[in-house]
Amino acid sequence: MIRARQHDSVFPGRGRRRLLFAAGASGGVLLLSILLIASLPGNRADRPRLEAPVEGRLSPEPGAALGAPCCAEGPDAAPAPGPADHACRFWGMIGTAPHAPTLLDQLVTGAYSLRTLASANPNGWGVAYFSPALAAAGLARPEVLRGGPPANNPHDARYAAAVEELLALGATCAVAHVRAATTGHAGVPDPHPFCNAELAFAHNGTVSTAAVAGLLTIDDPQYLSTHPLDYTNPNLDSELYWQLLLKLRGEGVRRADGRRGFSTAEAIAEAALRMHLEGAILTAANCVLAQRDTLYALRFDNNAAERYRVRYKQSSGAWIVASEPVGSDTTGWLALPPRSMGIFTATGPPVLRTVFPPPGPYVVVHAHVADDASGGNGDGAPDAGEVVRFRFELENIGAQAALGVQASLSAASPHATFEDSVAFYGDILPGERLAGLNGDHFVVRIHGDCPDQEALLLKLRITTGGGENWTAWFPYTINAPVLRLAFFTIDDGTGGDGDGVLEPGESAALRIVLDNAGHGAASGLSATLVSLSDTLAVTQPIAGAAVIPPGAAVALEPDYGVALAAHAISPSLVPCALQISGDWDLSLAFGFHLPVGGFRDDMESGEGGWTHGVVTPGFIDQWHLSSHRNHTPGGSMSWKFGGPNGTVYADSSDGALTTPPIEVLQFTTLTFWHWIDAEAVIGGQNDAYDGGLVELSLDGGPWQQVAPDGGYPYQIRASLRPGPFPPGTPVFSGAHNWSQETFSLQTDGGSMRLRFRFGSNGTVRKEGWYIDDLAVTSYTNASAVDAPPEGRAGLGQASPNPFAPETRIRFSLPDAQTVTLRVLDAQGRVVRTLVDERLPAGEHAAVWDGRDARGAPAGSGVYFSRLDTPGRTETRKLALVR
Secondary structure, eight states: OEEOOTTBOBOSOEEEOOOOOOOOOOOSOOOSOHHHHHTOTTTTOOOOOOOEEEESOOOOOOOOOOOOOSSOOTGGGSOOOOGGGOSEEEEEEEESOTTSHHHHIIIIISTTOHHHHHHHOTTOEEEEEEOHHHHHTTOOSOEEEEEOOOTTOTTOHHHHHHHHHHHHTTOSEEEEEEEOOOTTTTTOSSOSOEEOSSOEEEEESOBOHHHHHHHHHTTOTTHHHHSOOSSSOTTOHHHHHHHHHHHHHTTTOBOTTSOBSSOHHHHHHHHHHHHHHTTOBSSBOEEEEEETTEEEEEEOBSSOOGGGOOEEEEETTEEEEESSOOSSOOTTOEEOOTTEEEEEOSSSOOEEEEOSSOSSOOEEEEEEEEEOTTTSOSSSSOBTTOEEEEEEEEEEOSSSOEEEEEEEEEOSOTTEEEEEOEEEEEEEOTTOEEOOGGGOOEEEEEOTTOOTTEEEEEEEEEEOTTSOEEEEEEEEEEBOOOEEEEEEEEEOTTTSOSSSOOOTTOEEEEEEEEEEOSSSOEEEEEEEEEEOSTTEEEEEOEEEEEEEOTTOEEEOBSOEEEEEOTTOOSSEEEEEEEEEEETTTEEEEEEEEEEESSEEEOSOSOSTTOEEEESSTTSBOOEEEESSSOOSTTOOOEEEESSSTTOOOOSSBEEEEEOOOEEEOSEEEEEEEEEEEOOBOTTSSSEESSEEEEEEEETTOOOEEEOOTTOOSEEEOOOSSOOSSOTTOEEBOSEEEEEEEEEEEEOSOEEEEEEEEEEOOSSOOOOEEEEEEEEEEEEOHHHHOOOOOTTSOEEOOOBSSSBSSOEEEEEEESSSEEEEEEEEOTTSOEEEEEEEEEEOSEEEEEEEOSBOTTSOBOOSEEEEEEEEETTEEEEEEEEEOO
């Protein structure tokens, strides 16, 4: 029942945008010309951006200025480690004196200058800077230069050119990054900095890519799809950190009051804090970020390792920040306090802010419970039809009390109703955890018609009397049953001739089996059978089932009773409906057709009128009744082509299994189940050497191959010892478990025979082909259309059907009501919505032109028209033939 986790991720608002950069590097000494700089290849190409509104108000500003420290930490005054100890170094500068000796020492000439470190690291370096000269030329975004010098080249021309450019154009704010390859960076062509229109970011340390990806997607599951990474490596931890920072900042997205989602300082601190609460910071999440006239530095390390400490120092007219001191002079460096941020401008001391614990109040979700014990199945997760009580325990991880705390719960879902959406907590002291006052909690009703696997994203908004607010997101996936009519059987042994086919004047027991294709169980089922034709009476209308688990098929009990009038048309189809109700507000109805006449055989009564034999002289027939494999529930027999039991079929075979004559009308549907293991070409793009197919003969005429709805999956390939089928012949082949095939046939009516023909070449042999549970139904448009009972909405048969290129679907309404008419594919997916509006009483029609919702032609095959009106759903089959 309980789903709890330390510090569920808390989001104080959100914004979506992907800001990418393109960068290039030039060799040699650059001319001191803004026009030349502006024309550097690849340096300034912005990529498209994706924007969305920002929700919520700002998170509270973290802390107040503490002023600059007046003394250095002892360990940080020691000489900087040499390049051999170096793993990842960033550097930043803000000021008006880029030519100062100290800065030149760090950039170029010093014992541990960035150029020396860049040359010693074959994985590269990057520099980004802002300059008034570039801004005056309309190039206000940072200029980015990168390179990857080999380790044996300590004077790489690209680095010299980059520094020359930075100095010549009077950079006022710059960041640099040098790195060696690590697990997160290996194979990435360019190092940091990452940049966009007004920010440049460099980072060191290691964070969990999976955890940060979760932070990016928890409120937007498609975020990483709509905001693809710059690099092909999806595990680049630093870029995910950069993306999280940009998302929080809501770059370019403004609220109605003109403010951005987060200030830059807030976004840096918030990104680190969220990663910390999620356990995503494995070593450190340190960074330096330049924004025109401001430099931000974050120190958030877990183990205070020497290499990850962030130091800063004042030079003449500038401040310098580095993850390790650089240059020759390493004295006087100050260290940022652990888990804090420094904000540097050209004048004045830096402003230091504590990131964790947050200096003000900061409320997170410590644990939460989805309690469905009394309103559901008690599995601790919200499912369709349940009433769930959500309880949240809040914790104040900040340094000040959170006063007058309350929370509201919501979700942008039409399938959830919030019966109690507000809970009160009162004051929460620093370090204190509280559940709702007097057990206050939230109550959510999940609708019974909620689709299976529906994403439910709960949004918990936490507010205080002082105006602070935070947002936490909790994603759930709703489980629901998806019931389908798996099959039905007709037992006319008492009221008919016992052939398993309902014929005029007979009564029968009708057994209906439902299967559950969903992820939730269906329980407490009651299903009422309704006849939609005056030729069929339902004598036993109600059956049920205690439970149908996910993936299971269960027969409704007791069997239904039906009686067919003597004047009914045979063969034909009688429309029926099954209305189902169950636990947890389960309610659905679907239509189906009960066949009259036709032919059905589950192979359990022997050969009957079936025959078999060789088709091509000189080949072999191996069709026989087998008990080795069977599809019929409770049965034991099927027809097999191949050796006895599980042994293989012979080389050079061509045998046909033929039905007895079957009287058919204009439209005929053949269904059967089959299991096959035949020789297909490995890697042959659905080519095969052996396989099976179906042929038809009408009124004793020639045999013609017919195709299943959707076509055969394989075609015959030429071989040195060919079988009976010419190359290119479509067939069933390969290795496949039991599956049902449907053939929609159109003829002029008459006496039809079907045969199942299997052929093999003269080489590899497999187990063979099994056929079971065959049914043939036949009808005309007239016999398939029965008017709905008086006062009930009804869906008529489409005409023409089968059709190409379009068909007309008729329906009637007894009174004015809202109606939806959709076309579904064989898997139940919506192909096209034809009607979705309120219509008056009377006869109506809609035309389907055989195209999907995007206007693309739908493929040949079986589809369904589905009419949804209040309290009723009805479906009919369509056959599109192109």
